[in-house]
Amino acid sequence: MTMYGGRRTQAERDAVTVEIGYALVSAAFVxxxxxxxxxxxxxxxxxxxxxxxxxxxVAIVLVPLVFFLRVATVLYRYRQGAGQPSQPGRTNPDS
Structure with a gap:
């Protein structure tokens, strides 16, 4: 939701869908x-x-634990807003 309780835009809904898909696929891989x-x-x-x-x-016990931990951490980081650069593609002019 937006900061003031309004409805989500289509882009925001799409971003959440992509992030959930990424969380599930990466968790399955790990x-x-x-x-x-x-x-x-x-x-x-x-x-x-x-x-x-x-x-x-040990594998049977650990695999579901790793799966759910990976999904939770990916979605938690997405909710916190980390991982997305503020200006993608921009570099430091001194570099």
Whole structure:
């Protein structure tokens, strides 16, 4: 919503939609990487059953946690307004 409680413009609604999509896609990617790191050795190597079971269980617990944490942090940063430069494409004239 705008600062004074008015309705959102179409551009604002589109920006929120894009940000939600980015949060979900990036969270799925990070969760897949975490799962691959933890459960990958079980699939690639012959590990003792206890180690394999432990890695799989840790992955099953950690992956949803990482997913929701990533979504929350991306949407929180968007709400705070961070990440968007005030003048995109501008550089310091001294550089």
């Amino acid at each position: 969760a897949a990487v975490v799962f691959g790191v933890l459960a990958g050795p079980v699939l690639l190597f012959e590990l003792p059953d206890s180690v394999g079971t432990l890695l799989e269980r």
